[in-house]
Amino acid sequence: MNKTLIICRHELLVTLKRTSFILATLAVPVLLIVGYGIYQGVQHWYHPTEPETKAIGYVDHAGGFDEYGSQFGVALVSLPDEDKATQALVSREIAEYFVIPEDYLSTGLISRYTMQRELETPQSTFERIRAFLVSNLVGTNVTPEVLERAKTPVGLTSIRMDENGEVMGDQEPFLQFAVPYIFGLLLMLSIFFASGFLLQSISEEKDNRLMEVLLSSVSARQLLVGKVLGLGAAGLFQIAVWAISIWVFADVALSNIPDMSGWSVPPSALVLALVYYVMGYLLFAVIMAVLGSIGTTARESQSWSSIVAVTTMLPMFFISIIVENPNHALAVVLTLIPTTAPLTAVMRLSSEGIPAWQLGLSLALLASAIVFFMWAGAKVLRACLLMYGKRPNLRDITRYIREA
């Protein structure tokens, strides 16, 4: 078997058996299941099958508030005065009461009495009291339809139009922001995890002094490529587990959580996102492997790697510019720079698409960056690995690349 493949298989198997890897892989499905379970539990507990009618008392000093006593599961009970109301409250005949003062029409002030400790008046209670007051104020003078509109006057939908006054096809702003966000999050997470394993693996061999044995058996390039592919495969496996569990969860959730319905991703964007994901991942894996070989200690390499990982997320800071104006010069530049290309491209793909020349150039640059770092990385790796405890400076590194 090819030595690169032997290294790749070894790294993959070792990583798959790592406790930290197994825990991280299982974390997402477990969190989703637990989260969904809590959501279901709360729903069940919060919406008992037979909703009880809550009794709210009121004392009407202004007069005229004696109709529409039934409002969405709340019964409004008229009481003659504050003493009687307080008695009813203490004996728990009513949950709370409010007082409509004589000058209500000029001030609009209402006092509410409750035994509950609350940060503020619950929205539902406020809505019910409001509906009751509105109904009594205008109810007798208008049709039921007008009364209904008076209670809920606005149900707002916004529609985006282009320069020609045409309604734009994609009217799903949630999708435009959510897809790049989820993609970016997954890319960031997998880069962090897999690069952590790469750094750990290379630093371990450095600390273990195994490097000399390995280099007396294989070339630095075989070692680097084997490691990146093996750990890359482990990382992709992890992401696949996460993606599948999110998919399954989304399927279940969509049918049960009404707010999330109508959520879908165009297939072409999905394929390109996958391509960008794999390439972006490979690029960072190679960069991380090189960092792992330059750093003196695992900790040092780790802190450098976070700096690199942050550059992947750079487009996140410009998400509003990129999503709202996908052909902005900044968006084009970020699409072409290999480190920011994956995330930027996916942001643009999910809103308007990318011109073919930019897409082609971006992928080509990304691919050449991967090849370049593989090539230079093997040389730096070979030169740096044996310099235990001595960190090379930038001049040393460029010399290694030239000489090796």
Place this chain on the structure above:
Amino acid sequence: MNGNSKAVEVSKVSKRFGDVEAAKDISFEVESGEIFGLIGPNGAGKTTVIRMLMEIIKPDSGDVRILGEPLQEATKNVIGYLPEERGLYKKLTVVDTLSYLAALKGTSGSATRQRATMFLERTGMLLHQHKKVEELSKGMAQLIQFIATILHDPQLVILDEPFYGLDPVNTRLLKDMVSELRKQGKTIILSTHMMNEVEELCDRILMINKGQSVLYGNLSEIKACYRTDSVFISVDGHLGQIDGVVSTKNHGTHQELLLDGKTSPQQVLASLVNRNITVNRFEVATPALSEIFIEVVRGQHE
């Protein structure tokens, strides 16, 4: 191997690390099938020379040929290298470690597994084969590394300080295994700072000090060269006066007789036999390698 009997040819190799000259103009050859000792004190440059052989570091100048040609990727498969810095994957079991490292040398399958079992049994490690490396003692891990070095049946075995840190029993075991490798026709390069430890093993040596070659050649010839004019003896009864003996030193279990330079050890033995003295030990005193080293280095400074 191009019909070349030289396993390793090193000519005029130099390497400098900053201000330190780790190797200066070093040349030597290793014949196929011999045990070649690379000898010198700590920091003499032995490991630097070996790393240059393995192309782990590149020499500033000079030429290295392994099995007749500059080191190729494919050649790595017929070399076994035990570096001075020891290490194994801590979380991997002994068998997994051995099969992975053998696979990287291009050997795998049942023959390799059988060889591994054979070596594990030989070193008494068979019981521990499914243990993780981190559960082993340091000496045990070193035995595993030695097995990993020779598991793929290499033509050329390079051992950097192989006995360092081993107890006497395991040192003996390793020496026996190295001798067996030579009997099988393998070439062995052995680097050590414990000079007296390897006298019995090496055919030829290169002695280096401060990056420079100080002594190179056949070990028995070197020792003959540096022979002092004395014999060690141990006899029953009183020794008395012997012709040609200038003085006598008592070493407790034996005595050292310093000869006058004209008398040969053979004549001393003859006179002892003539006088009917029971001789328990009679040995021409050759200095230990470490003494030769000290003498050579002192000679250089004078």
